[in-house]
Amino acid sequence: MSLLDSLLGGTRAKSILFIDISADSVAGAYTYYKNNELPALLYSRRFPIEIRKGEPHEEAMLRALKLLGETLVREGAPALMRACGNGRAETILVSIDAPWQQTTIRTEHFGKKSTFVFTKPMVMTALEKTSIAPDGKYLADESIIGTILNGYETRDPYGKKVQRAEVIILTSFVEEKIATGIAVLLKKLYHTEHVLLIAGTSLRYQTMLKIFPHERDALIFDAAGSLTSIGLVRRGLLVAVVEVPSKFTANSWIEQISTQLTELSKQYPLPRTIFLLAREPEITLLHQKLDATKLSKLWLSDNPPKIVAVLTSHIASSIRQVTTAQPDLQMLLMTLFGQNRLPEKKIDTHSTAILAE
Secondary structure, eight states: OOHHHHHHOSSOOEEEEEEEEOSSEEEEEEEEEOTTSOOEEEEEEEEEOOOOTTOOHHHHHHHHHHHHHHHIIIIIHHHHHHHHSOOSOSEEEEEEOTTSEEEEEEEEEEEEEEEEEEOHHHHHHHHHHHOOOOTTEEEEEEEEEEEEETTEEOSOOTTEEEEEEEEEEEEEEEEHHHHHHHHHHHHHHOOOSOEEEEEHHHHHHHHHHHHSTTOOSEEEEEOSSSSEEEEEEETTEEEEEEEEOOTTSSSOHHHHHHHHHHHHHTTSOOOSEEEEEOOTTHHHHHHHHHHHSOGGGGGTSSSOOEEEEEOHHHHHTTSEEOSOSOOOHHHHHHHHHHHHOOOSOBOOTTOTTTSOO
């Protein structure tokens, strides 16, 4: 049985602690899942990353993460205890965004001269050969985000006879020093081996497919933090991810967005739907900026693309929010993600390369 099956298998209830690490803040939430009930968001809290004079960015982030962790233990664990009789989360899922991680997308090809059975061990063997972290980097997340058999995308690929297959893989690398700092801190606060890492880009892409299942072609503008990532989804598959510098740099945000879209359009036709993820009330301003920009020229059309601002109200009805805190879009998306699936990769808490004893 895989780690995923053991965590989510059967109909038993489960509890998950979600942690979100972005460029300018850290957040956490205790959630509880019970069969045939809406997922319950029991407690959530977000802290800004405040950089002191002369302090490296990563030190400020780890200090904010320590404050968050202590607050979650002190205030969040009792909320979990009241909900399920146990104040200890079974699993911790950490979502990491730029600049702490770098995301790449690649495609692994499988083919033989004759028909063959496509199997999971075949894919795992291929990944072991190609999943090599560069010096000083830690392979934080490796998610299979799409499988194409004989030219057709499928969600249930294994065990089928095929002539050719392609697997689309999203890979996220984290600086080894930062991965070690996160792992050491979490191990001190929470005594569990079920600490999972995932790229924020991967998590939100997979969750957006669940929220908007009929939007198979779209751009996802993730501007929840000071940095913005653009994910290009074609036929339900994430095919490209680019990072846009901080919204607070000298060049305007719109100029940077236009530059990145121009580069993407040289490789792919741009879809006509844009999903905008940002915190409220900033999302209103960003939506207005995009509306006022003549993006249609990039589509070689007089009609501008459709911009959908994803609000907490789009998601709130799918979650039972017990906490009195204001709804947090990132935490709501993570809660929905946990209802459907979790990644199988966990922090290696026994490796000295990742966790300093």
